Amino acid sequence: MTTAALHLPSRITRRKAIPWAPIALTTLALAYLALLLLVPLAAVFVEALRKGAAYYFRAIAEPDAWSAIKLTLLAAGIAVPLNLIFGVAAAWAIAKFDFRGKTLLISLIDLPFSVSPVIAGLIYILLFGLQGWFGTWLSDHDIRIVFAVPGIVLATMFVTFPFVARELIPLMQAQGREEEEAAVVLGAKGWQTFWRVTLPNVKWGVLYGVILCNARAMGEFGAVSVVSGHIRGETNTLPLHVEILYNEYNFAAAFACASLLAFLALVTLVIKAVVEHRYLKERK
């Protein structure tokens, strides 16, 4: 009786009190989110349109900008499909089979995540640059890799290498091998098992990995910057073009091009949300 009498009033007071702590924390979190994410995002579009819509579209349609857009699309267009094929193959091997050196392969896949992109770019300079290992041979045969399109594609591939594989490995491991075994017992050949059982089971994971891979491929700055050589209209990707315009105090044009990247990021987010939603729904 005594304890109940002691506890009851305090419970009532607590219910009446304004929950300051939750309110304060929520406000803080929202302010943080706004300051770090929403304000910069809004600033990109506001700055881009500061000199009006006509200027905005002229900045995008300008030949150097247009060439940067095309190069960005080309680099992503090569890097993403290749890393998709590699990522699916690697995840399949790692999750469904046992072999020597599996742990090593997993660490290697993670390498691009752990190495700074600038170092990644430098590796290609050291390999294919004029003073690099293969430099003399390449210049003798008149092949340009560094400070040219192949270098940019290579750097993009390196940096976006892990995305698909990393997405699929845990998913495939969680699904186990029983369905594949069941397929083989039923008479399916290796590729039939892969196309009819393994791949359909991870299709949303694949799409998710491709989206992330693509976002990074188009937005990559560091590695590409090192191997690009910044030749206008030739070896500038969109992020590099933004930097050049900014350094030339051409803010409105810089933000106009940046808004394209920001827009890409927003589209990616929407697709990602849709994919995640469908993926979760299918899992239930």
Added chain:
Amino acid sequence: MSIQVQNVSKRFGNFVALDNVELTIEPGELVALLGPSGSGKTTLLRVIAGLEIPDTGRVWFNGEDATGKHVRERHVGFVFQHYALFRHMTVFENVAFGLRVKPRKERPNKEQIREKVQGLLKLVQLDWLGDRYPNQLSGGQRQRIALARALAVEPQVLLLDEPFGALDARVRKELRAWLRRLHDEIHLTSVFVTHDQEEALEVADRIVVFNHGKIEQIGVPDEVYNHPVTPFVYQFLGEFNQFHGRVDGGLATVGDWTVPVPAGAKLGDDAALIYVRPHDVEILREKTAGALKTVVKDFFALGPRVRVELKRVDNDETIQADLGKDRFLDLHIGVGDEVYVRLRRHRLFSAA
């Protein structure tokens, strides 16, 4: 089809999963591989299927060496413990899978596939579920679909890995009776793995008892249950009381208590283990020749049976007795009462 397993051994690292296993399964038989987890029974099933490759030994199908044959060429039906249904396919597509992946020449046409799948779904009594996905089915339904899928390719042998292990008790009982009926209908050589002795005793034509990668005993259920050849088999097939005693000139003694040596037990005068099932322990109120004096420690009801815990007066060991409720009420037993125990049936094994 007959299956012959010859000197099969298999290790996983340092763990010996199968140790020189010999087994012959006759055509049309339903055989249970029974044993605790880690005893090698599932590994043997997977070796027969071709999902594991034995380190040594051979597997013969109908007198033909199948050891080097790939899984997909063995024409076995395999039902996985967790069903392994293709989660992104409907029930219909799951069952049709084995037909659809056949080489073009052997592949039946659409109409034939539809007919075959419908027939199999009828056989497992789930023909109304064709459009559902596996995650919309109950455990028992999934298990039956997995069975229909395995039967679609007309296998020569059906292998089932803990087929009812993941189901609740009631569904499990229904399904095993159903499996027995199904087997009697289609007469397919079948092997199933289980750790549930009741399941093996109820369903199988013959039982193979495994322990530590070795076969302890092979026999029909009655033989394995009533004439276990090793203490392990006795222990695994039901509840038991165990006593350490000695055999001396045709009588076995446990402390001050003497029990007869059953006829046919080939035992020299040596240390022996005496086993008795709780339902073979008879409780008497009156002192009788050959009966052991005990004190009632505790009792509790298990449905229609009553379990009585007795303490031996001579050495404080506990004896479990299991008797019908009516008999228990007739005895008027209370905790602390002195009662006498007689064994209806017991078994002796050499302790050496």
